[in-house]
Structures are given as structure tokens and as C-alpha cells.
Amino acid sequence: MRISTVTMFDQSVSAMNRQQGDFLKVGQQIASGRRVVNPSDDPQSAARAVGVSQAKAVTQQYADARVSARNSLAQGESVLNSVADAITSAKTLLVQASSDTLSDSDRQSVASELRGIYETLLGQANATDGNGRYLFGGYQDSSSPFVRGENGITYVGDNQARAQRIDASREMPVSDNGIRIFNSVASGAGYLSEAGRLTADGSIGAQNEGDVTFSGPQIVNNSDPHHGRAFRVDFANDGVDITFTVRMQDDNGDWVETVPPLNDEAYDPAGQTISVGGLRLSLQGTPEDGDGVRVATANEMNHDLFKTMEKALGVLENPAATPTEKAELRNTLRTAMRELDNSLDNVLTVRASMGARLNELDVVDAVGGNRMMNYEKTLSDLVDLDYSKAIAEYSLRQVGLQAAQKAFVDVKSMSLFNFL
Structure with a gap:
């Protein structure tokens, strides 16, 4: 059989190209740190890696949602802490105003302080988060949930609590509506x-x-x-x-x-x-x-915190000279103090609920972190590179390429004319 010069050249060039391709492929794997650079490298592992990567991305989205939920709950819990302090201060003022030794002017001074607390509570009820959304308006968070009118303070938000999905199987309320906080009583309120x-x-x-x-x-x-x-x-x-x-x-x-x-x-x-x-x-x-x-x-009687404050202000800002007016003052303040106690218990209950949800977020974060580690390990097993093996193969491919190049140099110099 006769082997032409063209055939020898073609075979030598093909061998060099094949060796160079294998060499470059290993170099690309080392540079990227991945065993599966293209789906054709390992179709089955590549397909599984796509599924794991998608699950990992979803888990990361839930982690980002938990950050947002934690911020909302932390802001709400901070506001409720201030509300509880304000209610406690209001109760202290009513106890002071209940003393028979106070004159009308003294009670008006107490009423002036109490009105300041009233305005503070209204401001806290209309608190916003860092994005300008109202915390306690439910899903109607673009406008103030509590508005002042002829009949006092009125709640105009909805009775829902904004919720956010923090995991595949958990949708968590990240705020509480104003009705639950400012117009409700805790169970067993008396x-x-x-x-x-x-x-x-x-x-x-x-x-x-x-x-x-x-x-x-x-x-x-x-x-x-x-x-x-x-x-x-x-x-x-x-x-x-x-x-x-x-x-x-x-x-x-x-x-x-x-x-x-x-x-x-x-x-x-x-x-x-x-x-x-x-x-x-x-x-x-x-x-x-x-x-x-x-x-x-308490649930059948008034449980609106703002109406309680308004009742107390009404009797403190007016003189109590006659026996009827004094009786009205005593009765109203006694009722208002009990209502404030109930409101405080309710606010503390809601605040405790927010604290429990913050704790739950920590638990879900830990679970999500473990899940992410498992995904990372699975993904690493599927597509990541074994550097020791890759470096050894890199050296082997380099030797193969050099051998192919040397063989081509030797073959191309062979000619029958050298023997004539």
C-alpha cells in the first residue's frame, strides 16, 4: 500500500489538533475550576446541576425575603415598645389625676401631658418603614391608617396583616394591622x-x-x-x-x-x-x-385605645365642681385606667408575637443555611474539578502534544529523494 505525503501530513496535523484540543480542554477546566464546562462534557451531571442551581436560587430568594421580613418585624416591635411606654405613662398620669387633692388647674396640667402622649400614640400608630409604607395599615400601606375626624381617631386601613413567604411551606405575617394593636383586647382581659x-x-x-x-x-x-x-x-x-x-x-x-x-x-x-x-x-x-x-x-366594652384617651381628656380638661361632675370624673378615670391596662396587655401580647416570629426567622435561617450547604456540596460533586487529577492530566496532555509535534517534525522531513 502506498502512503502519500499528503496523507502523512493530514494524519500528523489531525493528531496535533486532537492533542492540542485535549490539552486546551484540561486547561479550561483548571482555569474555571469546573469539571463540566460545557453540557457535552457530562450531559447527565450538567442536567442535574441545572436543577440544583435552580433550587439554590430559590433558597437564596427565601433568604432575601427573610431579611425583609426581619426588618419589618424589628421595626414594628420597636414601635410597639414605644407604644407600651406611652400607655404606661398615660396610666401613671391618670392615677395622679384621680387624687382628690388636685384642683381643676392641676388636672388641666395633667391633661396637657396626657394630650402629648395621645399625639405620640397617633404618630406611632401611623409609623412607616424605610420605604415609606405604613406599618399598621394592613395591605393599605400607602396612606395613613389612622385619621383624625370629627368623632376622634378613626382606623381606615384593612383588617389584614401583610404576609411574606419566607420558605416553601411558610408564609409569615410581617406586620399587624392597627385594629389588632390599638382596638383590641387580649383574651382573658377581664x-x-x-x-x-x-x-x-x-x-x-x-x-x-x-x-x-x-x-x-x-x-x-x-x-x-x-x-x-x-x-x-x-x-x-x-x-x-x-x-x-x-x-x-x-x-x-x-x-x-x-x-x-x-x-x-x-x-x-x-x-x-x-x-x-x-x-x-x-x-x-x-x-x-x-x-x-x-x-x-372587656371585649364587649370600649377597647379603642384612642377613645379611652379621649374620654380621659374630656373629663380632665373640664372643671369638676358639682357632685355629678366629680362622680363622672372618678367613674371615667377608673374605667379609663382599666381600659389602659387591657390595651397595654394587648400591645405586649402583639409584641411578644412579633418576638416569636423573629425567633422563628432565626430557626428558618438555620435550616435554610444547612440546605444551601447541601446544595453547594451536591453542585460541587456534580461539576467541580478535582485539581490533583486535572493537573496530572494537564501534564500528560502537554507531553502528548509535544510528542505529536515532534513526530510531525520528524515525518515531514522524510523524503525518498534523500535516498536517491
């Missing part, structure tokens, strides 16, 4: 009393015209079968005799007789104790005909 002339449905209408005051209610029997039911005390005064009738609210919301019945009972202005449904209410003073007192759970 009972409240409120004095005023009662309407047909048992709600408070106008203020009392007499000077009756209340204390309580206190829980004396949790096992009473009617414990927890709202009740009302209606006074009758014909100028000679003073009596009271007590009605209890049933499951349908109707006012029915108590057990045992308390109808047209004689009332002692020097001090009267009424026990209904395991609750005891102490009364003192002389009521006018039509005056009344209502007792119910």
Missing part, C-alpha cells in the same frame, strides 16, 4: 364597668345625672353558672325611695332577670354591693332616676 344612663339595648347613652360612683367589678366566683354574662343596674329615684333593678344578658342578647331576681331592691347611697354571675360591684352615692351602671367583659 371585666369593665361604665356609668351612664342606659339605652333600651343596654348601651351607655348620656352621662348620669346623679353622683353615684362604682368600684370593680371583682371576680368572686368563677364557677357561677352565669359567670361572664353582662349585666346592668338601673336606678329609680322618686324623690323619696331609691331602688335598683338588675338585668342580665342571655345568649340571644336579651336582658332578662338575674338568678335570684333583683327587682326594685332598696338602694343604700352610703354603700351598696351587688353580686351577679360571680362578679361583685360596689356602688356609692345618690343616683337620679334613670341613672345606671353596666358591667361586661
Whole structure:
């Protein structure tokens, strides 16, 4: 068989190109640190690596979402800390204002401080995050959730809590709406009393015209079968005799007789104790005909923090000269202090909930970090380079390329003319 010069040259060049390609491929792997530079290098590993990379990217997105959630919760928790301090200061001022030694001007000074706290609370309720979104407006976070109107402060946000997905199986509320914080009470908040002339449905209408005051209610029997039911005390005064009738609210919301019945009972202005449904209410003073007192759970009574502040400001900013005005002052401040206690408990409950969510974020972060490490290891096993093996192969390919080049030099110099 005859081998032409062209054939020898073609075979030598092909061998050099093949050796040079293998050599450059190993060099590219060493430069990139990856065993699979192109999908054709290992199609199966390349396909699996794409899936792992996508899962890794999703996990990183959840990690970024947790950073955002943590910032929102931390800002909300900080604001609630300030709100709790403000409520505590307001309660201190009301205790001070309850002293009979204070004059009208003294109470007006207290009211001036209390109004400052009121404005502070409004500012905290309309707090924003670093992006200008309102923290406590729910999903309506582009405008102030609490607005001032003719009837005081009104909440105009929604009743939802903004949520963010922090992991594949967890969507976490990253804020709480204003209703839950400023217009709610914690479970088990207890009972409240409120004095005023009662309407047909048992709600408070106008203020009392007499000077009756209340204390309580206190829980004396949790096992009473009617414990927890709202009740009302209606006074009758014909100028000679003073009596009271007590009605209890049933499951349908109707006012029915108590057990045992308390109808047209004689009332002692020097001090009267009424026990209904395991609750005891102490009364003192002389009521006018039509005056009344209502007792119910805190959830059935006023639980709007701003209305509580407005009630307290209303009686502190006005003089209390007559017995009726003094009784109104005492009753309102007693009710307001209990309502502030309930509001404080509620704010602390919400704040604790935010703290629990911050702790949960730490746990999910740890889980996400472990997941990312597993993805990194899997990805490394699939496409990363074994440098020791690659360097050895690099040297081998270099020797092969040099051998091919030397062989070509030797072959191309061979000619029959050298033997003629």
C-alpha cells in the first residue's frame, strides 16, 4: 500500500489538533475550576446541576425575603415598645389625676401631658418603614391608617396583616394591622364597668345625672353558672325611695332577670354591693332616676385605645365642681385606667408575637443555611474539578502534544529523494 505525503501530513496535523484540543480542554477546566464546562462534557451531571442551581436560587430568594421580613418585624416591635411606654405613662398620669387633692388647674396640667402622649400614640400608630409604607395599615400601606375626624381617631386601613413567604411551606405575617394593636383586647382581659344612663339595648347613652360612683367589678366566683354574662343596674329615684333593678344578658342578647331576681331592691347611697354571675360591684352615692351602671367583659366594652384617651381628656380638661361632675370624673378615670391596662396587655401580647416570629426567622435561617450547604456540596460533586487529577492530566496532555509535534517534525522531513 502506498502512503502519500499528503496523507502523512493530514494524519500528523489531525493528531496535533486532537492533542492540542485535549490539552486546551484540561486547561479550561483548571482555569474555571469546573469539571463540566460545557453540557457535552457530562450531559447527565450538567442536567442535574441545572436543577440544583435552580433550587439554590430559590433558597437564596427565601433568604432575601427573610431579611425583609426581619426588618419589618424589628421595626414594628420597636414601635410597639414605644407604644407600651406611652400607655404606661398615660396610666401613671391618670392615677395622679384621680387624687382628690388636685384642683381643676392641676388636672388641666395633667391633661396637657396626657394630650402629648395621645399625639405620640397617633404618630406611632401611623409609623412607616424605610420605604415609606405604613406599618399598621394592613395591605393599605400607602396612606395613613389612622385619621383624625370629627368623632376622634378613626382606623381606615384593612383588617389584614401583610404576609411574606419566607420558605416553601411558610408564609409569615410581617406586620399587624392597627385594629389588632390599638382596638383590641387580649383574651382573658377581664371585666369593665361604665356609668351612664342606659339605652333600651343596654348601651351607655348620656352621662348620669346623679353622683353615684362604682368600684370593680371583682371576680368572686368563677364557677357561677352565669359567670361572664353582662349585666346592668338601673336606678329609680322618686324623690323619696331609691331602688335598683338588675338585668342580665342571655345568649340571644336579651336582658332578662338575674338568678335570684333583683327587682326594685332598696338602694343604700352610703354603700351598696351587688353580686351577679360571680362578679361583685360596689356602688356609692345618690343616683337620679334613670341613672345606671353596666358591667361586661372587656371585649364587649370600649377597647379603642384612642377613645379611652379621649374620654380621659374630656373629663380632665373640664372643671369638676358639682357632685355629678366629680362622680363622672372618678367613674371615667377608673374605667379609663382599666381600659389602659387591657390595651397595654394587648400591645405586649402583639409584641411578644412579633418576638416569636423573629425567633422563628432565626430557626428558618438555620435550616435554610444547612440546605444551601447541601446544595453547594451536591453542585460541587456534580461539576467541580478535582485539581490533583486535572493537573496530572494537564501534564500528560502537554507531553502528548509535544510528542505529536515532534513526530510531525520528524515525518515531514522524510523524503525518498534523500535516498536517491
